[in-house]
Amino acid sequence: MRIVDIRPTTVTVPLEAPLRHANGCHWGRFVRTIVEVEADNGLVGLGEMGGGGESAEAVFRAMKTYLVGHDPVRLEQMRFLIANPTASLYNNRTQILGALEFACLDLLGQAWGVPVCDLLGGRLRDRVPFASYLFFRYPNPSSGSGEVRTVDQVIANARSLKERFGFTTHKVKSGVFPPDYDLECYRAVAETFPADRVRFDCNAVWSTEQAIRFGQAIEGLNNDYLEDPVYGMNGMRRVREKVRVPLATNTVVVGFEQLAANILDTAVDVILLDTTFWGGVRPCVKAAGVCETFQLGVAVHSSGELGIQLATMLHLGAVIPNLSFAADAHYHHLADDIIEGGLMRYDAGAIAVPNGPGLGVKLDRDKLEGYRELYRELGPYAYDQDPNRPGWAPLIPNDRWADPEDDRTPVL
Numbered sequence: 014m015r016i017v018d019i020r021p022t023t024v025t026v027p028l029e030a031p032l033r034h035a036n037g038c039h040w041g042r043f044v045r046t047i048v049e050v051e052a053d054n055g056l057v058g059l060g061e062m063g064g065g066g067e068s069a070e071a072v073f074r075a076m077k078t079y080l081v082g083h084d085p086v087r088l089e090q091m092r093f094l095i096a097n098p099t100a101s102l103y104n105n106r107t108q109i110l111g112a113l114e115f116a117c118l119d120l121l122g123q124a125w126g127v128p129v130c131d132l133l134g135g136r137l138r139d140r141v142p143f144a145s146y147l148f149f150r151y152p153n154p155s156s157g158s159g160e161v162r163t164v165d166q167v168i169a170n171a172r173s174l175k176e177r178f179g180f181t182t183h184k185v186k187s188g189v190f191p192p193d194y195d196l197e198c199y200r201a202v203a204e205t206f207p208a209d210r211v212r213f214d215c216n217a218v219w220s221t222e223q224a225i226r227f228g229q230a231i232e233g234l235n236n237d238y239l240e241d242p243v244y245g246m247n248g249m250r251r252v253r254e255k256v257r258v259p260l261a262t263n264t265v266v267v268g269f270e271q272l273a274a275n276i277l278d279t280a281v282d283v284i285l286l287d288t289t290f291w292g293g294v295r296p297c298v299k300a301a302g303v304c305e306t307f308q309l310g311v312a313v314h315s316s317g318e319l320g321i322q323l324a325t326m327l328h329l330g331a332v333i334p335n336l337s338f339a340a341d342a343h344y345h346h347l348a349d350d351i352i353e354g355g356l357m358r359y360d361a362g363a364i365a366v367p368n369g370p371g372l373g374v375k376l377d378r379d380k381l382e383g384y385r386e387l388y389r390e391l392g393p394y395a396y397d398q399d400p401n402r403p404g405w406a407p408l409i410p411n412d413r414w415a416d417p418e419d420d421r422t423p424v425l
């Protein structure tokens with residue numbers, strides 16, 4: 014099998030409501046770039062990457078000079094061809110490699126008639142559990158609904174997500190509001206669902222001292238872990254010395270060099286594996302193996318996915334033995350998807366690992382075209398800007414919090 018073409022398509026898919034986070038906001042939609050890798054036998058493998066537009070499409074098209082004629086089974090060769098570690102000092106293509114790796118795995122699975130998880134050691138589980146992923150949200154500017162800002166709204170949203178999807182793990186995502194307000198909301202979630210697991214992520218915007226104060230205040234709750242309370246391995250290490258809650262990261266351990274450093278002088282207990290950040294599904298499986306050896310925890314991270322990337326997360330979750338926590342997904346905040354059959358379904362808080370050959374998902378051509386048009390209409394959005402606070406940027410550590418009393422609907 015040989016690669017004959019690489020076709021990128023940037024799309025915008027609506028969210029139920031704008032999702033607020035410590036660095037800004039998802040402005041009511043996700044922008045993703047879908048990549049189709051066609052082989053000389055007519056098969057087409059699918060990949061996906063965050064962000065996009067002309068620049069992402071141009072980078073994928075530029076990869077044709079490297080990869081047309083390449084056998085998709087030679088995945089390690091592809092790594093050194095387009096993303097070897099020293100050449101990457103000039104031109105980091107880790108995320109590009111990730112999307113192309115998904116597509117090559119999809120091609121191989123289709124050619125051999127097996128799901129991707131069978132190429133990766135075989136499944137240990139048929140379904141992957143997910144956490145509820147509770148964001149603060151602005152109201153949807155079109156409908157005026159969907160706001161999550163007050164403690165009551167946080168709880169109502171958590172109850173609704175639990176009822177609709179069956180979650181028994183709740184991740185509170187903030188770093189948006191003053192830490193004491195975040196603490197009040199987190200405690201309210203833990204107290205509302207005493208039999209469920211909880212986790213908190215402020216995206217590394219606190220000072221070390223603030224992180225210690227928060228971490229000590231939540232000891233005794235049903236915590237999975239405290240995720241990225243501070244930025245930097247040394248800050249994490251100082252927090253870990255003083256807080257009896259495991260720490261997790263998708264920020265300071267996102268590659269093998271950092272994983273080695275974390276093992277030699279441990280700062281983080283749980284490594285959140287992201288199939289994009291690590292450059293593919295296979296690097297995540299390798300990293301999970303290192304974590305298994307050194308008895309670090311792992312979970313599956315979400316960088317904001319449509320169905321293709323979700324499939325990579327499901328195949329990853331299926332094959333790693335040491336998946337001891339529910340995975341994260343932004344997926345249930347989406348209003349639609351670009352795969353056949355529409356959004357994948359949750360059952361009792363979990364999604365079934367696809368059984369079909371390859372990734373087990375197919376493009377819905379009409380949806381792809383429709384959301385490509387929507388991208389052309391709306392363009393990109395500033396992920397690291399808050400639409401209600403133009404020019405704002407958080408400090409690290411931050412002291413420029415949003416006001417929980419501010420109930421304005423943004424103009425998007």
Ligand SMILES: [Mg+2]
Nearest residue numbers: 214240241263
């Ligand atoms: Mg995180």
